[in-house]
Amino acid sequence: MTGASASRPTGSSARRRRGRRRACSASSPPRRPPPHPPPKRRRPHPPTSPRKPLSTPGSRPVWHPEITKKEQEMSATKRWLAGSVAAIAAVGLAGCSAGDGGGGTADEPTVVEFWGWNQGQDLMVDAFNEANETVQLTYTQFPSQADLLTGLSNAVTAGTDVPCLVQAPGSPVSLLSKGLIQPITEQFAGNEDAFIETAVTSQSANDEILGVPFSGGPGFAMINKAVYDANGLEAPTTWDELIETGKTLKDQGVSVLNFAGEDPSTLVSFSNQAGATWFEIDGDSWVVDIDSPETQKAADVLQQFIDNDLITHETFADIPAMSQTYDAGKMVTIPLTTWNLAAWQERLSTSLGSWQTIDLPQFADADEFVVPGSFGGYSVPEGCESVDAAVDAAVFLATDPTTVGIAASPSEGAGNYPAIPDAGEYVDGLLPPTLLGDTVGETPAVIERAANAARVQWIDSPSATYFDELVSQWAKAVNKEITLREAVTHMQDYVVSDLEAQGIDVTER
CATH class of the missing domain: 3.40.190.10 (Periplasmic binding protein-like II)
Structure with missing residues (x-):
């Protein structure tokens, strides 16, 4: 969503474009160059003419809380x-x-x-x-x-x-x-x-x-109902059921999830759904709890998809190739959220009308329905x-x-x-008009259940290098170089060492 760029005005011109701002009691500091390369700016005015609708966002690779590398x-x-x-x-x-x-x-x-x-x-x-x-x-x-x-x-x-x-x-x-x-x-x-x-x-x-x-x-899922129906399979309600579905479809060259090597948000979202909280603040200390029983449970479930070769490895850097795999019925389950629906409508072609939204599968021992989510x-x-x-x-x-x-x-x-x-x-x-076919009417209830069951308090890491390291560990695990348990343990040690090196007080659980 990059709009047309325009240079940010400075000095009196900038003040005129902003309008008459009420002054503070303290004198304003000298104006400096803009803090960012010139973004798109708009003056305050009511709309004077109809606008052509903007195009739908091209792609969002994650369906759950975004993980972004941040400057500390x-x-x-x-x-x-x-x-x-x-x-x-x-x-x-x-x-x-x-x-x-x-x-x-x-x-x-x-x-x-x-x-x-x-x-x-x-x-x-x-x-x-x-x-x-x-x-x-x-x-x-x-x-x-x-x-x-x-x-x-x-x-x-x-x-x-x-x-x-x-x-x-x-x-x-x-x-x-x-x-x-x-x-x-x-x-x-x-x-x-x-x-x-x-x-x-x-x-x-x-x-x-x-x-x-x-x-x-809110997190939910979408399945290729045509492939499921052709094989006499029911929509999965637990991750264990999806693993068994994957084993059934494996001989046909069909996978049930996609693990992109550059996208560790899958591990984050499974951990969130399992009840993990990787980072918290307790008094004057950052609590780091990546290697928790909840994260280990999530890692163990994900490891089964990897070990049994039930996944594809399509990258979000090549959306056309990913879309071809999905259109061909070779990958049949997509965890996602509301903003992804329109994107998949644009990406897919021959499989449009074959997809159905379902409640996100749960862990087998879950006491209540919960999904990862963000607001x-x-x-x-x-x-x-x-x-x-x-x-x-x-x-x-x-x-x-x-x-x-x-x-x-x-x-x-x-x-x-x-x-x-x-x-x-x-x-x-x-709701996209053709993606979900005859099942489109079921989707509002799926989304509403997810919104009311979303586990939303996920705190970002205070470590500036955490994300890059997580990407590296996830990629190694997906490629079977290490296990996810090893990756989780490594991330715990890595973040604690990084924060301590910066003089930040850390508590481990």
Whole structure:
């Protein structure tokens, strides 16, 4: 979703494009070069003409909480470890204190700069600005989550050009620990019932609200029903059943899962579903618990798919080849979430109409139905001048029927499942017209069950090199060079050693 690039203005030109911003009591620091290569920017204005729908996102390789390599801010981490969630908010890196500049007028609206990367957010900003007079949004679109994280880190560190609202580029606890965002508990109060409980939980820690939830990524699965039916097979309800299905189909050259060597999110999601929590914060210490019984259980199940050769190894670097394998009926089970549906509609051809969504298979010993999931949130960066206005704008974007509809649309938006109760009216818009054939009517119930059962609090690693190492270990395991148990044990030792080398207090469980 890279829009057309335009140079970011500086000096008085930049201030004019932002509108008249209410001034802080402290003098502003000298303006510096922009914190990121020039992204797409939009001025606040109501839409003046119909827009051609944007194309559906090309590909998203993961169906569960995204794992992204992040730049670590050591001083911010120390501030977190020295106190509580509120300690970060008390140590402002720049700008005014929380709540300053919250009230504008129609003649002099408060201007809130919003950064994001999802398709359709420009249209959502237009809708917000048309409906609101006292607060106006400007919008900067970044090419990706990683690019926004870099831009946000640079802006907060420099103490200039800090936006007041961002699509959170990572888990809120991790962003807070780096000093990049601030709690919004007071400003968000009273809005809890506007969102489903799991969504609010995903944006909370230590009784503090860290973000406004707006989209869900509940996990479910999709099977090639034509292949299943032709072999007299039922849809699997457990991973053990899927393993047995794989053994039945193996002689026909059919696989039941795809393990891309560059995508360790499969291990992360299975671990999440099994109940693992790899990273937590306890007092003044980071808790590292990668090599836990829950992760070992997940690893043991995944190892059976590897050892029995029940998987394909299609890479997301070659989507056409992957699609051909799926179209040919050679890979018949896809774990995914809502935003993947439109992408698979575009990728597949001859198998369109053969697929059916099902509840995500469970571990055989599961006491309750649970799926890995994630909820995206809007966060208020440290140094924001207008926290009240930013939170009000975020709640509007996440709950207003027009903006929710845009975000949920696979053509105009990103195909996001809304974080609000009774989201059923938006689910039909998420469903591709031909992918699921006659079974399309079953999908809303599958998605709703997943959204209400999602295990959403997954904290990113504070180790800057963790992701690359995880990719390496996953690739070795998929290629049978090591076992997943060995990979998990290695990751535990690796992250602990890395954090200790940086002088960060670590607790192992």
